[in-house]
Amino acid sequence: MNHTSSAAQRSSxxxxxxxxxxxxxxxxxxxxxxxxxxxxxRLTVIDDESGGVGVGEASIPSLLRLLRWLRVDEFEFMRACDATWKLGIQFVxxxxxxxxxxxxxxxxxxxIDGRDFFxxxxxxxxxxxxxxSLHYAAAIAGKSPHSTQGSNPLIQQGAYAFHMDAGKFAGWLKSLALSNGVRHVSGRMLDIERDEQGHVKALVLNDRTVISGDLFLDCSGLAASLTSRILPANWQSSSDRLLCDRAVVIRSTARSQIPPFTSSQALxxxxxxSIPLQNQTGSxxxxxxxxxxxxxALDEVIAAVGRWRNPDVEPRLLQFSTGRRRRFWHHNVISAGLAAGFVEPLESSGLHLIQTAVEELLRYLPDATCGESVQQAYNRTMARIFDEVLDFVQLHYLLSRRNDAFWQAARSTVISEDLQHRLQLYRETGMLDELHPAAFPDASYYFLLAGMQQLPERSSLLAANADQQTLREIRAEMLNQNRNMxxxxxLHEEMLQRVHGTASKRMTP
Ligand SMILES: Cc1cc2nc3c(=O)[nH]c(=O)nc-3n(C[C@H](O)[C@H](O)[C@H](O)COP(=O)(O)OP(=O)(O)OC[C@H]3O[C@@H](n4cnc5c(N)ncnc54)[C@H](O)[C@@H]3O)c2cc1C
Known part of the structure; x- marks a missing residue:
């Protein structure tokens, strides 16, 4: 096998x-x-400044990795983005x-003996x-994941995330990128120039400026303005699996006690x-x-939010299609964000999928040829991650027993072979097959399946034959340790005051 010399690699x-x-x-x-x-x-961002979707307020723990990559202080990020902590999601x-x-x-x-508790x-x-769960105990007690002194298991596991103001988050990332030397060009991409192999050479903007590059990221949102030009008919819809296609977004006043969790209520x-931020709640x-x-739909959400609603903020209506690109990377164009695909935000996976797209790109970042093998490897990985996220989100609907027409229809949707197999294995053994590390882990499935009263037919032999008295003692000890911790x-509130400074003016219940 030939080893590319570092000089040759640098030149291409x-x-x-x-x-x-x-x-x-x-x-x-x-x-x-x-x-x-x-x-x-050299990095250039082109934006027409017509404004993005601007929602995306809840995250999952991978965001901590983003902060580490960016070498930024967690509290500084929280201050810039009105952030609060998130320990999980409550499903009402x-x-x-x-x-x-x-x-x-x-x-x-x-x-227990090196095996999962489930x-x-x-x-x-x-x-x-x-x-x-220690996270559950902390969530209902309104606690912060950070201790005032020293570390604790929540911090050591890195298993917590944030709620943040989506607009401020984008602005904060922009200022970080600009300070790292990224060039920002204001303009609308109207056309592209390609070479004889079909690779994109440059983007042509509304004022006829030509911006050339070696690799292009399509982050133009649902319009997918770049991807749709080089590879039309590249969309795999999930509308036969997820029935929701719209959202109405409103704001309500922040509560006097900010919960350290997201709430999702079935309507x-x-x-x-309901996503609690430092000075308001996004709903x-x-x-x-x-x-x-x-x-x-607007009447229903206003009734559900009740007197907390902030009437000064106009409701926003958004339409979306769920699905993903068949090819995320084609020639020298890679789609990320809503241009790559969308799974409804039930498990706050949007920002995570963007971050994963860039992390995977960094892993595969090739020389200027962007060969088919690199594209294939990237496309397979991203397809698997998207599909597993979709499976997990759809599972919430499949497990519901609600009688409304929507919920009955949501239970009769198409189920992927992978999910069918996973559920069959779970039913028979209580086990789950291997899951991609960048999608939802087995712990997430256990919370959801057990919480929605879907228990398997039997437990593993090792667990079933374990001494029951010892198990009872171990369980009591777990609860005891959680209480001590x-x-x-x-309190979440106390830590937020420490991070954000003076207490904000909030409504009391
Ligand atoms: C209702 C809803 C709730 C959500 N909630 C969450 C959540 O809680 N957590 C989470 O992680 N994710 C969430 N998401 C997903 C999240 O909002 C998106 O993943 C995130 O906003 C990324 O958006 P984007 O940058 O891909 O697209 P956009 O925000 O649409 O940005 C696209 C940008 O491209 C520009 N543009 C478009 N075309 C051109 C062109 N031709 N030339 C130049 N510029 C152009 C636009 O002006 C815009 O600035 C949610 C999404 C929706 C719809």
């Missing part, structure tokens, strides 16, 4: 990356790539009205699975998010236009 190296679109995806890509000085790449009325379950970050309970819990499921034709109803019209954690 990608030198100019052009990012079309300056929404959250464009600026995450610019900030992340510009934080790698060893790449020695999803199984049926009156029922609540939780998807917490991190693992639940502690390992099969041992199954031997006596009388106490809810989530009640053994008649979809679900409503929105994600619904299916087949089952409710826009006016009724809670004492060490300050």
């Amino acid at each position: 190296q990608i030198r100019d990356i052009v990012i079309a679109g300056g929404g959250t995806a464009g600026w995450i890509a610019a900030a992340l790539l510009s934080a790698q000085p060893a790449l020695s790449i 009325d999803w199984l049926q009205p009156g029922h609540t379950c939780w998807h917490m970050f991190g693992r639940c309970g502690a390992e 099969p041992f819990w199954l031997t006596d499921p009388s106490q809810s699975y989530h009640s053994f 008649s034709a979809g679900w409503m998010w 929105g109803y994600v619904y299916s236009s087949q089952f409710v019209n826009d006016e009724s 809670l004492r060490e954690l300050p």
